[in-house]
Amino acid sequence: MPLCAGTLPSTKQMLSTRPQSINAPAFSKAHSSFYQVLRASCTRGNARTLIVQATDRTVMIGLAADSGCGKSTFMRRMIGVFGGSPHAPEGGNPESNTLLSDMATVICLDDYHCLDRTGRKEKGVTALDPKAQDFELMYEQAKAIKEGKSIDKPIYNHVSGLLDPAETIKPPKIMVLEGLHPFYDERVRDLYDFKIYLDISDEVKFAWKIQRDMKERGHSLESIKASIEARRPDFEAYIDPQKKHADVIIQVLPTQLIPDEKEGKVLRVRFIQKEGVNFFKPTFLFDEGSTISWIPCGRKLTCSFPGIKFFYGPDTYYGEEVSILEMDGQFDKIEELIYVESHLSNTSAKFYGEITQQMLKNSQFPGSTNGTGLFQTIVGLKIREVYEAVVETTVKSAV
Amino acid sequence: MPLCAGTLPSTKQMLSTRPQSINAPAFSKAHSSFYQVLRASCTRGNARTLIVQATDRTVMIGLAADSGCGKSTFMRRMIGVFGGSPHAPEGGNPESNTLLSDMATVICLDDYHCLDRTGRKEKGVTALDPKAQDFELMYEQAKAIKEGKSIDKPIYNHVSGLLDPAETIKPPKIMVLEGLHPFYDERVRDLYDFKIYLDISDEVKFAWKIQRDMKERGHSLESIKASIEARRPDFEAYIDPQKKHADVIIQVLPTQLIPDEKEGKVLRVRFIQKEGVNFFKPTFLFDEGSTISWIPCGRKLTCSFPGIKFFYGPDTYYGEEVSILEMDGQFDKIEELIYVESHLSNTSAKFYGEITQQMLKNSQFPGSTNGTGLFQTIVGLKIREVYEAVVETTVKSAV
Numbered sequence: 001m002p003l004c005a006g007t008l009p010s011t012k013q014m015l016s017t018r019p020q021s022i023n024a025p026a027f028s029k030a031h032s033s034f035y036q037v038l039r040a041s042c043t044r045g046n047a048r049t050l051i052v053q054a055t056d057r058t059v060m061i062g063l064a065a066d067s068g069c070g071k072s073t074f075m076r077r078m079i080g081v082f083g084g085s086p087h088a089p090e091g092g093n094p095e096s097n098t099l100l101s102d103m104a105t106v107i108c109l110d111d112y113h114c115l116d117r118t119g120r121k122e123k124g125v126t127a128l129d130p131k132a133q134d135f136e137l138m139y140e141q142a143k144a145i146k147e148g149k150s151i152d153k154p155i156y157n158h159v160s161g162l163l164d165p166a167e168t169i170k171p172p173k174i175m176v177l178e179g180l181h182p183f184y185d186e187r188v189r190d191l192y193d194f195k196i197y198l199d200i201s202d203e204v205k206f207a208w209k210i211q212r213d214m215k216e217r218g219h220s221l222e223s224i225k226a227s228i229e230a231r232r233p234d235f236e237a238y239i240d241p242q243k244k245h246a247d248v249i250i251q252v253l254p255t256q257l258i259p260d261e262k263e264g265k266v267l268r269v270r271f272i273q274k275e276g277v278n279f280f281k282p283t284f285l286f287d288e289g290s291t292i293s294w295i296p297c298g299r300k301l302t303c304s305f306p307g308i309k310f311f312y313g314p315d316t317y318y319g320e321e322v323s324i325l326e327m328d329g330q331f332d333k334i335e336e337l338i339y340v341e342s343h344l345s346n347t348s349a350k351f352y353g354e355i356t357q358q359m360l361k362n363s364q365f366p367g368s369t370n371g372t373g374l375f376q377t378i379v380g381l382k383i384r385e386v387y388e389a390v391v392e393t394t395v396k397s398a399v
Numbered sequence: 400m401p402l403c404a405g406t407l408p409s410t411k412q413m414l415s416t417r418p419q420s421i422n423a424p425a426f427s428k429a430h431s432s433f434y435q436v437l438r439a440s441c442t443r444g445n446a447r448t449l450i451v452q453a454t455d456r457t458v459m460i461g462l463a464a465d466s467g468c469g470k471s472t473f474m475r476r477m478i479g480v481f482g483g484s485p486h487a488p489e490g491g492n493p494e495s496n497t498l499l500s501d502m503a504t505v506i507c508l509d510d511y512h513c514l515d516r517t518g519r520k521e522k523g524v525t526a527l528d529p530k531a532q533d534f535e536l537m538y539e540q541a542k543a544i545k546e547g548k549s550i551d552k553p554i555y556n557h558v559s560g561l562l563d564p565a566e567t568i569k570p571p572k573i574m575v576l577e578g579l580h581p582f583y584d585e586r587v588r589d590l591y592d593f594k595i596y597l598d599i600s601d602e603v604k605f606a607w608k609i610q611r612d613m614k615e616r617g618h619s620l621e622s623i624k625a626s627i628e629a630r631r632p633d634f635e636a637y638i639d640p641q642k643k644h645a646d647v648i649i650q651v652l653p654t655q656l657i658p659d660e661k662e663g664k665v666l667r668v669r670f671i672q673k674e675g676v677n678f679f680k681p682t683f684l685f686d687e688g689s690t691i692s693w694i695p696c697g698r699k700l701t702c703s704f705p706g707i708k709f710f711y712g713p714d715t716y717y718g719e720e721v722s723i724l725e726m727d728g729q730f731d732k733i734e735e736l737i738y739v740e741s742h743l744s745n746t747s748a749k750f751y752g753e754i755t756q757q758m759l760k761n762s763q764f765p766g767s768t769n770g771t772g773l774f775q776t777i778v779g780l781k782i783r784e785v786y787e788a789v790v791e792t793t794v795k796s797a798v
């Protein structure tokens with residue numbers, strides 16, 4: 001049942017109304033300056049040189065995760081790889097969920113709610129339910145962006161719970177769609193160049209919620225448990241199954257280094273990397289394709305309790321071949337990561353030490369001493385590599 | 400109680416009576432040709448160049464192990480590293496236990512029995528009991544060899560159980576003393592440049608004995624058990640404790656890859672390497688000083704059941720710092736070892752692939768597809784390195 005019908009302006013209305021040309025898309029300034037669009041044909045003597053520069057296209061990245069799972073930290077790390085600092089659209093709605101930076105624009109898929117808070121209450125659906133989401137519009141606008149067209153995208157106001165007037169989004173070099181349902185709709189799914197799923201285990205989610213909602217906001221343990229339980233059916237039905245479509249999954253689990261550790265302070269983080277993904281080579285430890293566990297703490301790197309343990313190995317995930325890189329525990333100092341970095345391969349870093357440099361730069365972000373920060377940073381490098389490969393391929397394919 | 404007194408010619412009598420000079424030791428031809436002994440002093444203008452070539456000395460290697468534990472295979476692998484094929488002394492006693500090769504001579508310490516089979520029976524001592532061993536003579540002769548002097552060494556005839564007339568042993572480049580008590584006597588112990596202990600676990604010893612004594616020689620299971628039990632007290636009292644003096648221990652255990660495997664066909668072999676030993680750098684896997692487990696079988700190396708698992712890590716052994724390298728399981732083909740070799744460091748190989756080449760050359764020896772063969776080969780390379788370092792140092796120290 002399409003609950004969304006009629007609740008918002010039609011798809012056609014939401015697509016930007018400014019004049020568009022498929023041959024000459026309206027690039028943003030930043031976009032067009034990166035690869036200039038020009039086409040020329042020269043003849044000099046017998047040699048005929050065809051100079052062709054194609055229009056590069058927006059590279060599409062999807063990031064799926066539950067609310068409160070550190071998507072914003074992730075985005076800030078990712079954007080950090082490309083340089084520049086993320087900021088909200090200037091002069092627009094202060095409740096805009098969009099983040100802009102020099103190269104990337106991040107859209108929050110909550111903006112495609114077709115039911116606002118009241119509407120969801122009336123219809124008895126949660127924000128996790130696809131019925132509250134306008135996939136038609138999401139698809140049309142994502143497709144438009146990928147084709148280099150600007151869009152007028154609605155804004156879901158998280159404060160008021162209402163749908164605010166649209167904001168114009170120009171096609172960036174890299175467009176990130178982050179939210180609850182980036183891979184739910186097959187048409188949207190097929191638009192991505194790289195798909196990421198942040199998978200926080202129930203135990204860790206619970207520990208984090210206790211930290212935030214009980215210790216910081218004074219909620220009761222019972223109300224936290226009740227809120228988690230209430231979300232569970234829809235989460236399991238609609239959000240969780242999307243992870244099988246992701247190219248990489250960052251799975252956050254309680255540590256195995258301390259028996260019965262439940263506080264979520266020490267984490268075991270698994271970086272599940274699909275094999276055979278275009279432009280993506282899984283990061284590995286020491287020996288590609290073998291199975292390794294590594295405790296770097298020893299004679300060269302000393303670690304305080306409970307230490308650090310890495311794992312790497314091939315596996316299957318929803319029937320597909322993956323390589324898993326895992327880090328349990330945390331660094332005493334971020335600088336020590338350089339020792340680990342020296343033993344990782346296919347990180348997509350442009351120079352030795354780049355991961356450590358990024359982690360140091362973002363040291364104030366949560367997770368900077370554990371696997372969440374490490375793998376988020378590597379994913380940032382991977383996105384850069386995918387971006388460069390796609391742009392290169394686009395240019396080449398147009399020749 | 401010195402049971403040995405008077406049962407054999409005195410130490411003095413056993414030392415070779417041919418003229419000796421400490422300044423000009425009587426080298427064997429092979430010995431003197433390797434490093435020529437010459438001393439000269441040149442003066443040219445203001446520059447005074449002192450050319451000094453010192454007498455190199457015999458490098459002493461000790462190898463301890465119980466009987467029937469593969470010492471002879473070990474020796475053949477070791478000698479293989481230096482080239483040439485081992486042979487018995489020509490024209491001598493056909494029951495000689497000595498092995499000669501181009502560079503190394505191997506002496507069996509059974510030759511220092513002071514009690515023959517009858518004598519031991521009369522006194523009620525086993526061959527494992529130090530009372531049956533003439534440590535005085537062992538020390539004097541080992542010391543003489545190290546000093547470049549020939550010795551006249553007794554021969555214990557394993558067929559007759561009697562002590563046969565002595566054979567003359569010239570000081571080789573490398574002298575290996577192998578047997579039950581190489582590290583029992585402190586004075587002898589101090590003569591070695593490198594000390595090796597082959598430590599076969601009870602389960603594997605039992606499995607091997609069943610294979611050999613029951614299946615091949617028709618002994619009963621009961622008699623095998625009884626013979627092992629009879630040896631145990633003396634073994635534990637006199638042989639086993641020597642391993643704490645060894646620089647490296649090759650420990651052979653049942654596999655952990657197959658639950659309850661007791662046949663001794665699949666082995667877990669641990670190479671325990673002491674830290675801080677002169678001229679010896681422990682071999683490591685991937686990352687020195689850290690703790691690693693590695694299953695090389697995967698996308699690049701496929702292995703049949705039960706596969707192969709390596710372990711590497713720091714540990715302590717009798718209170719001393721060691722590095723342990725472990726291999727559980729076996730290769731399908733020896734050639735596949737090259738894949739493992741590429742990930743080992745500090746092997747003392749002179750070129751990449753030397754370990755695999757050695758293993759292939761000796762493929763007919765027992766243990767060629769498992770850790771016994773691998774670590775014996777590495778120990779061979781280590782002995783070569785110790786030899787070269789000692790000779791080099793001897794030359795240098797004489798300048």
